[in-house]
Amino acid sequence: MDILEAAPSPAALAGELRGVLDGLWQGPADDGEWLDGLARAIACWCKVRASDPGPAAGWACFKTPEPVDFGHLVDFERTRPDFPEFMEGPRNRRRRRDGFKLTDRRYSEKQVLSEVDYCVLCHSRDKDSCTKGVRDKNGQIARNPLGIKLSGCPLDEKISEMHTLHGEGDSIAALAVIAIDNPLVAGTGHRICNDCMKACIYQKYDPVNIPQIETRVLVDVLGLPWGFEIYSLLTRWNPLNRRRPVPLPYNGKNVLVVGLGPAGYTLAHYLLGEGFGVVAIDGLKIEPLEPELARDERGEARPVERFFDYYQELDERVLMGFGGVAEYGITVRWDKNFLKVIRLCLDRRLHFRSYGGVRFGGTVTIEDAWEMGFDHIAIATGAGKPTIVPMKNNLVRGIRKASDFLMALQLTGAQKKSSLTNLQVRLPAIVIGGGLTAIDTTTEVMAYYPMQVEKTLERYEALVAERGEEAVRAGYAPDELEVLDEFLEHGRAVRAERERAAAAGEEPDFASLVHSWGGATMVYRKSMLDSPAYRLNHEEIIKAFEEGIWYAEQLAPVEALRGADGALDGVVFERQEKVEGRWRGTGEMVTLPARTMFVAAGTSPNVIYEREYPGTFEMDEWDQFFRRYRVETAESGPRLVPDEDSEDRKPGVFTSYNQGGRFISYFGDNHPAYAGNVVKAMASARDGYPQIVALFEREISRLDPAGQDERELCWRELAERLDEELVPRVEEVRRLTPTIVEVFVRAPRAARRFRPGQFFRLQSFESLAPVYDGTALASEGMALTGAWVDPEKGLLSTIVLEMGGSSRQCATWRPGQPIVAMGPTGAPTEIPDGGQTVLLLGGGLGNAVQFSIGKAMRDNGNRVVYFAAYK
């Protein structure tokens, strides 16, 4: 140790090390001296690397737990003296990003084992606060200095036990322990949840990184031959799960689950285990599974030997549409291949069916559901309406909702090189908000912009080569040309940087280019320390800083400025200060340049059904969530009782709806006690499904086992009926003019629900789309008014003007091809009861909607005068 103590600097230590090694090369005098020398060499090397890790950065042996300072969880630099609110991440920690591959490859096995080693396995002393929560002296759940409740894992996962088993090298046993409380563990883990970490017994030092360990356990098992089958089996048959080791037989009761996000898919899992038939619908397109993974006509699926053969890099993956916000909101920081794991586990269950493109309240209403044979409806439609920021010129071109951007980026595939999706972003970009949506939007803008301009350049060059520059440019209006030229210039810079980096053998530095064009800045009205992202997920701010986002705090937007082209040119903010604990404006204004602005100021629960069908549900006192009830079983049967928070029982999951003993429950972001994150959404299902089961307990207990065949037959008939009604197929595409086609779709349920004036969202499936030159010819969702319906034949038609990439593809659709026809949606036109004279005015394609309106007017006994204008 004398060398270590005497050495004043890493350089001197390195010299000593060289000396020791030189000595070793000359050959040891005896074994003891040789070993002593080797020990010194290693000790020297470790000391050098501990202070200057170099290539050993991230090595598990050099990780030492750091003290936690809640006022300084994120390192940043204030680099602009002229703009004190501005901050960015430390430059030496920047990580280069190119596109939309998974940005975080997770810990290595060694790093994970080091975390397991750090864990002090508290369950044997009943101190595993990561699972059970941290309690204060009065036995109440404690809060950390940021005011966050330390409740532990919302799913009560047996974490310490899992660590023990994984540390012993038994990943399957560790997974079996996880699956007792968190069978759909593929939906949780690294870069999704951290409630357990926050409640770890290490409150003053870095907590154990539990999500990394949990995800590693899953990945280890999935990576085994037949690993997926082992996991899938554990979700159904788990000898450690004493309450429900195997699923119950089908009980003849059917539940309609609305929404296939974390709450919906978890609820489906639990109800299937209890013997219910579950049909899940989602308004979004859900892509078909690869044929070899899907069930065949006999309902059987081929076992998967190597799950990772089906693994897709995130920038090439077909967005399956399954998983709610976990699929289309959360970004490529989280490995969405895990959603396929969950989907496969559910899709293989015989009494499960899922349908995408089916809107609750549009395609299917509550009354339809009862009439179709459902016994219960569970709403898991997430958070819907984004909060509008009060600001002058809120609707200027260039401003959009952050959730729209993330959805367009991910769901329509704009993030893929091969995609034709039209999603325009200009720099500088500003993102308003302080939560995860704002963080994710800012990182994705930074990553998307270089891809957008590079794609534009490539396609422009291809078009120019084919048609000549003049002809191509003639297709653009002057303001469009200005944007095009800006994109082409930036595209060339991106290309040059790519070439430079390739020659230098390094990753391209696109963040510096994006900065030079104005960057992407997240702007929050309070201080960063007050933001939800800092208080709940500060790790995500650290990661976003690594990608080069900019952050400006204490600025509230006041006015959007218009440029000469009428589009956004800048945003005026008012500086904010904290006075007696409250944030308020100082009156001092700051203008930030901006060509795009995304608003991520929070969302409220999706209660659209009540808005569309007022009086269906009671609302809470803030008119925000459905009012909360629980069900009590009385002599006369189940009855609803108002519910509120209680330590003694799980929150009630029922709405006020009770029609003849039929109830409707609600979960996840829809529910006041569980809104906010994925794990809570999953916990709502885990806590709530027994309440649904209790509704039917008496009936189920009286089931005659001899009637099982008949019950199975009823299920098969229901499933066939739903396949027929809820899977739209192209009937015919008829050309009307050189630029207009009429698309006839067979969609019986949607056709029957249609009212004149409403529209459908038509879209083809990416996994079924033809691929030309690496580009999948899949369409984006197109909102099209229904021109005509034939409810008896189950047909509807829409008229499409071929004006963009998506609309031009309609002509290639073939009869029998499955497509998405989400809807009907939108408010129907009011049709007078009769005896009125009605004037209809239509221009160009706008006439399409008048066909059905005019017909309905006349069918109701009105006189119609119709002016149709065509060029």
Ligand SMILES: Cc1cc2nc3c(=O)[nH]c(=O)nc-3n(C[C@H](O)[C@H](O)[C@H](O)COP(=O)(O)OP(=O)(O)OC[C@H]3O[C@@H](n4cnc5c(N)ncnc54)[C@H](O)[C@@H]3O)c2cc1C
């Ligand atoms: C950008 C972003 C990042 C996030 N990051 C994280 C994170 O890192 N960790 C975390 O824990 N949480 C995160 N969250 C929050 C988390 O995603 C949600 O809390 C969670 O997804 C809620 O699950 P849910 O099942 O209640 O709803 P959702 O995931 O919203 O799913 C609801 C589903 O219902 C469908 N639906 C809606 N209306 C209808 C209708 N009328 N008919 C049919 N279907 C309908 C929707 O299409 C959707 O698929 C993030 C959210 C966003 C927006």
Ligand code: SF4
């Ligand atoms: S993760 Fe933390 S609280 Fe949980 S068992 Fe390990 S050390 Fe204890």
